[in-house]
Every structure is written in structure tokens, then in C-alpha cells.
Amino acid sequence: xxxxxxxxxxxxxxxxxxxxxxxxxxxxxxxxxxxxxxxxxxxxxxxxxxxxxxxxxxxxxxxxxxxxxxxxxxxxxxxxxxxxxxxxxxxxxxxxxxxxxxxxxxxxxxxxxxxxxxxxxxxxxxxxxxxxxxxxxxxxxxxxxxxxxxxxxxxxxxxxxxxxxxxxxxxxxxxxxxxxxxxxxxxxxxxxxxxxxxxx
Amino acid sequence: xxxxxxxxxxxxxxxxxxxxxxxxxxxxxxxxxxxxxxxxxxxxxxxxxxxxxxxxxxxxxxxxxxxxxxxxxxxxxxxxxxxxxxxxxxxxxxxxxxxxxxxxxxxxxxxxxxxxxxxxxxxxxxxxxxxxxxxxxxxxxxxxxxxxxxxxxxxxxxxxxxxxxxxxxxxxxxxxxxxxxxxxxxxxxxxxxxxxxxxxxxxxxxxxxxxxxxxxxxxxxxxxxxxxxxxxxxxxxxxxxxxxxxxxxxxxxxxxxxxxxxxxxxxxxxxxxxxxxxxxxxxxxxxxxxxxxxxxxxxxxxxxxxxxxxxxxxxxxxxxxxxxxxxxxxxxx
Numbered sequence: 092x093x094x095x096x097x098x099x100x101x102x103x104x105x106x107x108x109x110x111x112x113x114x115x116x117x118x119x120x121x122x123x124x125x126x127x128x129x130x131x132x133x134x135x136x137x138x139x140x141x142x143x144x145x146x147x148x149x150x151x152x153x154x155x156x157x158x159x160x161x162x163x164x165x166x167x168x169x170x171x172x173x174x175x176x177x178x179x180x181x182x183x184x185x186x187x188x189x190x191x192x193x194x195x196x197x198x199x200x201x202x203x204x205x206x207x208x209x210x211x212x213x214x215x216x217x218x219x220x221x222x223x224x225x226x227x228x229x230x231x232x233x234x235x236x237x238x239x240x241x242x243x244x245x246x247x248x249x250x251x252x253x254x255x256x257x258x259x260x261x262x263x264x265x266x267x268x269x270x271x272x273x274x275x276x277x278x279x280x281x282x283x284x285x286x287x288x289x290x291x
Numbered sequence: 292x293x294x295x296x297x298x299x300x301x302x303x304x305x306x307x308x309x310x311x312x313x314x315x316x317x318x319x320x321x322x323x324x325x326x327x328x329x330x331x332x333x334x335x336x337x338x339x340x341x342x343x344x345x346x347x348x349x350x351x352x353x354x355x356x357x358x359x360x361x362x363x364x365x366x367x368x369x370x371x372x373x374x375x376x377x378x379x380x381x382x383x384x385x386x387x388x389x390x391x392x393x394x395x396x397x398x399x400x401x402x403x404x405x406x407x408x409x410x411x412x413x414x415x416x417x418x419x420x421x422x423x424x425x426x427x428x429x430x431x432x433x434x435x436x437x438x439x440x441x442x443x444x445x446x447x448x449x450x451x452x453x454x455x456x457x458x459x460x461x462x463x464x465x466x467x468x469x470x471x472x473x474x475x476x477x478x479x480x481x482x483x484x485x486x487x488x489x490x491x492x493x494x495x496x497x498x499x500x501x502x503x504x505x506x507x508x509x510x511x512x513x514x515x516x517x518x519x520x521x522x523x524x525x526x527x528x529x530x531x532x533x534x535x536x537x538x539x540x541x542x543x544x545x546x547x548x549x550x551x552x553x554x555x556x557x558x559x560x561x562x563x564x565x566x567x568x569x570x571x572x573x574x575x576x577x578x579x580x581x582x583x584x585x586x587x588x589x590x591x592x593x594x595x596x597x598x599x600x601x602x603x604x605x606x607x608x609x610x611x612x613x614x615x616x617x618x619x620x621x622x623x624x
Contacts, residue, residue: 257492
């Protein structure tokens with residue numbers, strides 16, 4: 092049953108990529124297919140990042156503990172779409188012009204933020220295997236807190252990218268902000284409760 | 292007047308003229324056959340002696356609702372051998388924030404705009420200010436076809452066969468006085484039909500733009516009323532818009548209701564919204580980056596690679612560079 096759910100989730104997570112690939116070869120992405128690919132892969136990376144970050148709050152609030160089993164897959168799909176997003180920039184916009192890419196990263200804050208968001212995901216993707224989790228022990232959890240930084244950088248990247256800050260980039264920043272604030276709030280609340288329990 | 296054509300175009304970009312020429316034959320055909328009722332009223336008003344013919348609205352692939360064919364257009368003088376963008380590309384991928392910020396929003400939402408009747412006020416420092424009905428503004432002048440490259444500040448470009456009249460002829464008719472040094476343009480402000488104008492996070496409405504008087508009088512600068520042989524679709528700035536091909540696309544203001552001769556540099560919409568990113572001049576310039584991206588290359592729609600080298604003044608340097616002699620174009624971006 093759980094296995095089936097995972098397979099379904101996997102297939103569902105691939106649908107945006109399938110849709111974009113189909114559109115690319117069937118004239119379905121409009122007058123500027125490169126821009127559509129870039130925007131859509133970026134948006135899907137953000138969506139999966141949000142879903143990944145939502146796992147813990149959902150678990151805490153609903154006591155649905157098994158949701159944790161889907162977190163790795165969600166995180167890896169965030170990485171997958173972020174990687175495709177980076178490729179649209181490096182290949183379609185810059186055509187492997189590494190000097191130009193480096194110049195952009197150094198000079199343009201929104202690209203710096205985007206690149207940072209991606210780079211922070213790389214070690215997380217690499218150490219997402221069972222072997223690495225075992226090897227790193229407690230340090231694994233510490234390392235994987237980098238996802239918070241990555242999400243903040245991604246939200247900033249999107250906010251700085253647009254000509255006029257409104258709508259979608261603001262919503263994503265607010266959602267990511269709320270998911271992070273939840274963690275802080277939860278920590279404080281449980282710490283207080285533990286303190287009270289001690290006193291009793 | 293004869294203006295030099297652009298040489299040295301890679302063979303991959305040579306025009307496939309067949310498509311467009313066939314289209315023209317078709318338009319001549321329906322345009323000639325259909326001097327009946329049903330056309331846009333502003334076209335009817337000038338039927339007969341006007342260069343713009345009526346059209347009955349016969350359903351056909353080339354003429355969409357809200358459009359009318361235009362005839363008696365002087366063929367392109369200023370031309371390019373680059374491949375024209377398709378009508379579908381030109382009408383589905385637009386920046387027209389009055390109808391939303393998405394590229395496809397104008398096509399989806401601009402249909403609601405009433406473009407007839409349409410008045411254009413021309414006033415300010417001139418001897419003969421006037422409130423023109425659109426047809427009276429166009430009628431005295433010879434419509435011309437101008438195939439221009441359009442370079443958007445965002446890094447994409449198209450080649451578009453505009454139809455229009457030189458702005459210079461329109462301005463001369465109102466006789467600018469010696470005090471006139473700049474020209475200010477204003478777009479229609481009608482939030483009931485332009486839903487984007489209700490968005491407070493967007494630009495400050497109405498949209499305004501400006502040119503120095505010599506830029507406005509340059510022979511390349513036109514007021515366009517059509518493209519591909521037909522009147523403009525609303526998403527392209529119907530019924531009348533500016534086209535300034537050596538500047539970034541946002542300078543070419545759409546759906547104009549007022550042209551004012553002024554004595555100082557007017558405030559412009561994008562400059563007000565973000566002065567560091569959008570200057571008053573906004574000449575196409577591969578040497579001056581947008582703060583957030585390089586302007587050295589562009590994506591020629593619908594190419595997937597952004598590999599087209601951007602040219603100084605969008606390739607129109609021979610006709611316009613002399614206006615900026617001695618100016619630091621990094622400072623006056």
C-alpha cells in the first residue's frame with residue numbers, strides 16, 4: 092500500500108516534466124518555449140521545496156507520522172526541477188558560456204541567490220541515501236538544515252527576478268516564511284511545555 | 292527618402308517571403324471584394340478616399356475578429372531580409388501590463404477594449420493643437436509598411452511588418468513651437484476595460500512615455516495602426532501605437548490617446564517604477580547591461596537559444612547614432 096503510494100507520487104511528480112517535454116516538441120509552449128521551460132522548472136522546484144518543508148509541520152499538526160516517508164522523494168524532486176531550471180539558464184540562455192555564467196553569479200544578486208539555493212541542495216541530494224544517513228548519524232540532521240537556507244535563497248531569487256514585485260513571488264516567499272516560522276514557534280512552544288512539565 | 296537596408300544577414304535568417312506575399316494577395320482580394328458594412332466604424336468613416344479599405348468581416352483564416360485589412364499601403368522602404376515572426380507569435384507574446392503581467396495575458400484580456408470611436412489629443416507647445424478622431428489623424432498621411440526588429444529590454448526580439456505613418460508628419464501638422472523640446476505620450480486609462488489598471492502593485496497609470504523632439508521627428512519613428520496588412524489587434528496596442536525601433540520595446544507606447552509637445556523631459560512609466568533599471572533614453576545597447584542581465588545577446592522568438600548578438604541601436608545606428616554624438620550612453624541609458 093505504501094509502496095503503491097510512493098509509485099503514484101513518483102509518477103505524479105514527473106508529470107510536469109512530461110508535460111513540458113511534450114509541449115516543447117509539439118509547439119505547446121507558446122512563442123518563447125525557452126522562457127516557458129525556465130519559468131515552469133523554476134516554479135516546480137519551488138513547489139517541491141515547499142512540499143518538502145511542509146512535511147514536518149503536517150506531521151506535527153496531524154500526528155500523521157508516516158508522511159515522513161515521502162519527504163526524501165519530495166526533496167529529490169525539488170532538486171531535480173532546480174537542476175533542470177539551472178540547465179535552461181546555462182544551456183539555453185548562456186550556451187555553456189562559463190565565463191558569462193560566472194560574471195552573472197558575481198554581478199547579479201538574483202542569480203547569486205538562485206545559484207546559492209541550488210548549490211545548497213547538492214550536498215543534501217548526495218547525502219539523501221540510507222548509507223549516508225547511517226554514516227552521518229546526528230550530523231545528518233544538522234547538515235540537512237541547509238534546506239532552510241536554500242529555501243530562503245530560492246524565495247529571494249524569485250522576488251528579485253521579476254520586474255514588479257507582486258503576485259506569485261510574494262506568495263511563495265510568504266509560504267516559505269510561514270513554514271520556517273512554524274518550526275521556530277514549535278521549538279519555543281515545546282521547550283516551554285517541557286519546562287512546565289519539569290516544574291510540576 | 293531612401294534608407295539603407297541592413298546587409299550581412301546569416302543565410303539561416305533570410306526571409307521566407309512566400310508566406311507573407313501570399314498573405315498580401317489574400318488581403319488584397321478580400322479587401323477589394325468587401326466594401327460592405329460590418330467593418331470597424333473608424334474604418335468606415337474614412338472609406339472611399341481613404342487609404343484604409345473597409346472589410347465585411349467574411350470569416351477567413353487571416354482576418355480575426357476586431358481586425359480589418361488595410362490596403363493602399365506604400366511597400367516597405369526600410370527593410371530587412373530577416374525572417375518575419377509569425378502573426379501568431381506577434382499576437383500571443385506581449386508585454387501590455389494594462390491587461391496583466393503575463394506574456395499571454397494581453398491576448399486573453401485585451402479583447403474587452405473598445406477601440407472605436409477613438410480620439411487622440413495633440414496639444415502642448417504647438418500652433419495648431421487638435422482633438423483628432425483617429426481616422427482624421429491618419430487620413431492626410433500615406434500609410435507605409437515598415438519591417439522593423441523589435442528588441443525587448445527583457446532580452447527577446449521579433450521582426451514585425453508594421454503599417455503606419457511617420458510621427459514627424461503628424462507633428463509637423465500641428466506646428467510645434469520653438470519651446471517644444473520633448474514629446475510626451477499617454478496611453479488610455481480605462482480600468483473598466485483594462486483590468487491590469489486595477490492592480491495597485493503594477494505601474495502607475497496611465498502609462499506614459501516620451502521622446503526628445505529630434506527622436507520623435509526621426510524618419511524611423513512611426514505611429515502604427517496595423518501589421519501584417521491588417522489593423523492592430525488590441526494586444527499589440529490598437530488602434531494606434533508608437534514604434535521606435537532603436538529603443539527597447541517599452542518605449543513604443545500602445546493605445547495612445549494623447550501626444551503632448553512639452554519643454555522638459557517628461558516622466559515615463561518604467562522610469563518612475565524603477566529608475567535604476569529603465570532610463571529615459573533606453574536605446575538598445577549591448578554594452579550597457581540591465582542590472583539583472585546582460586544585454587549582449589537576445590533570443591529571436593521562437594528560438595530556444597539566446598544566441599542572437601544584440602546590435603547597437605538595434606542595428607539602426609546609421610539612421611540614429613548621430614542624434615547621440617558626444618553623449619555618454621552609459622550615463623544616459
